[in-house]
Amino acid sequence: MSNLQKALLERTLKQQSLKKGSASFYSLGPTEPVTELVVPSAAWIVNCKYGSEVLVSTGGSALPMIDIDAPFYDQPLAEIEKQLLKTELMLQLRVYETAHGLRLLVESQTLSPAGGVFRHLAESLCCDPSYLHLCQQQNSYRARLTPKPGAEAGARVCRYLGTVSSIQTGLIDEALADLVRLHDERTGALLDSGVLG
Numbered sequence: 001m002s003n004l005q006k007a008l009l010e011r012t013l014k015q016q017s018l019k020k021g022s023a024s025f026y027s028l029g030p031t032e033p034v035t036e037l038v039v040p041s042a043a044w045i046v047n048c049k050y051g052s053e054v055l056v057s058t059g060g061s062a063l064p065m066i067d068i069d070a071p072f073y074d075q076p077l078a079e080i081e082k083q084l085l086k087t088e089l090m091l092q093l094r095v096y097e098t099a100h101g102l103r104l105l106v107e108s109q110t111l112s113p114a115g116g117v118f119r120h121l122a123e124s125l126c127c128d129p130s131y132l133h134l135c136q137q138q139n140s141y142r143a144r145l146t147p148k149p150g151a152e153a154g155a156r157v158c159r160y161l162g163t164v165s166s167i168q169t170g171l172i173d174e175a176l177a178d179l180v181r182l183h184d185e186r187t188g189a190l191l192d193s194g195v196l197g
Helices: 003-015 076-087 116-124 129-138 174-187
Strands: 034-039 043-047 053-058 065-068 092-098 101-106 140-144 158-165
Touching (some): 034 174, 053 174, 065 140, 076 092, 076 101, 076 116, 076 158, 101 174, 129 140, 140 174
Antiparallel strands (some): 053 140, 065 101, 092 101, 092 158
């Protein structure tokens, strides 16, 4: 990342009141160095403490992400769509299988990570409470893009299962489309093979 990109990222964090020392501050230091600025003021990639790449998304163009750690759903697509319809929110979600559960990306519109609409959606879909708390405290979403260290060679982070919607399908927020593509490419979600790691 160039010095100009780092300066832009630091300015963005300050503008969004992500002050050093607060629970909302994303470390730019040695514990989570920013390696790539994806969308100015909205998304970047960090190396987490164990070395995996993590997509961080915040601000008005944030890509909403939900992490479900336990296998709550026997038939994920049908059951998530049923729960989504109960929320009465008009959204379209991409559903992925991970090594320990599911990951959902809201591709139809952005939602504030600290907002009540996201909280309602996340709780309705059995989001991991620790992940929800992190999103709300840091006003951002996070998704691991690369396998954890020690994963089997050729491992991928998640596998795309399909899309569910409470609206006409195909209504994708173009501002989010590039982040979804980046997520799918870096995680290996669309590959035909590879264990989840």
